[in-house]
Amino acid sequence: MENLKNTHDPSNTRQIKNDYAVILKDQTLADIKSALKALFGPADQAFLYAIGKMYGIYYYKQLLNSDVSSSSNILEQIFEFKREEGWGNFEISLENGEFKNAVVRDSFEARSYRWSGKSPHTMKDMPNKSLEPVPMPQCSFLKGFLEAVLSFHLKKNIHLNEVECIAAGNDKCIFLQKF
Numbered sequence: 001m002e003n004l005k006n007t008h009d010p011s012n013t014r015q016i017k018n019d020y021a022v023i024l025k026d027q028t029l030a031d032i033k034s035a036l037k038a039l040f041g042p043a044d045q046a047f048l049y050a051i052g053k054m055y056g057i058y059y060y061k062q063l064l065n066s067d068v069s070s071s072s073n074i075l076e077q078i079f080e081f082k083r084e085e086g087w088g089n090f091e092i093s094l095e096n097g098e099f100k101n102a103v104v105r106d107s108f109e110a111r112s113y114r115w116s117g118k119s120p121h122t123m124k125d126m127p128n129k130s131l132e133p134v135p136m137p138q139c140s141f142l143k144g145f146l147e148a149v150l151s152f153h154l155k156k157n158i159h160l161n162e163v164e165c166i167a168a169g170n171d172k173c174i175f176l177q178k179f
């Protein structure tokens with residue numbers, strides 16, 4: 001089993017070394033999510049979902065038009081790049097070209113919720129403003145991103161439900177197709 005912690009040095013990844021990048025710590029992201037909730041209330045998830053979806057479309061098109069996409073499967077490349085960027089580990093299951101499910105381990109969007117629970121982080125690493133575990137899945141940005149990339153790739157509209165999420169105490173995030 002793969003180590004779920006991000007042990008690689010992001011500055012060495014193929015995606016980042018020839019590009020500019022900023023580092024958003026999990027805590028910074030948690031603070032931004034708190035700010036979104038304060039601004040938009042329950043609509044914060046719809047907002048994140050819409051951004052994820054639009055970003056997914058831009059990203060897929062960018063990769064399609066770049067020379068990296070020619071070498072092998074573009075879907076694999078997208079999720080490998082995102083893993084290298086620290087988004088989490090993605091497993092996309094397709095069967096005869098049909099989408100089955102997507103499993104994300106260590107989702108960047110939800111892992112800060114675990115800090116105060118049964119997390120691998122110690123109190124020392126854990127600032128006092130960590131998000132509490134919540135009953136609902138929280139990976140709305142990722143849901144939008146996955147929908148966009150999969151829809152583009154499979155050339156049909158894919159709508160997803162996140163049925164398990166590490167923010168809600170599950171050990172991984174699972175996305176199934178919503179019909």
Ligand SMILES: [Zn+2]
Pocket residue numbers: 107110137138139162164165166167172173174
């Ligand atoms: Zn999740």
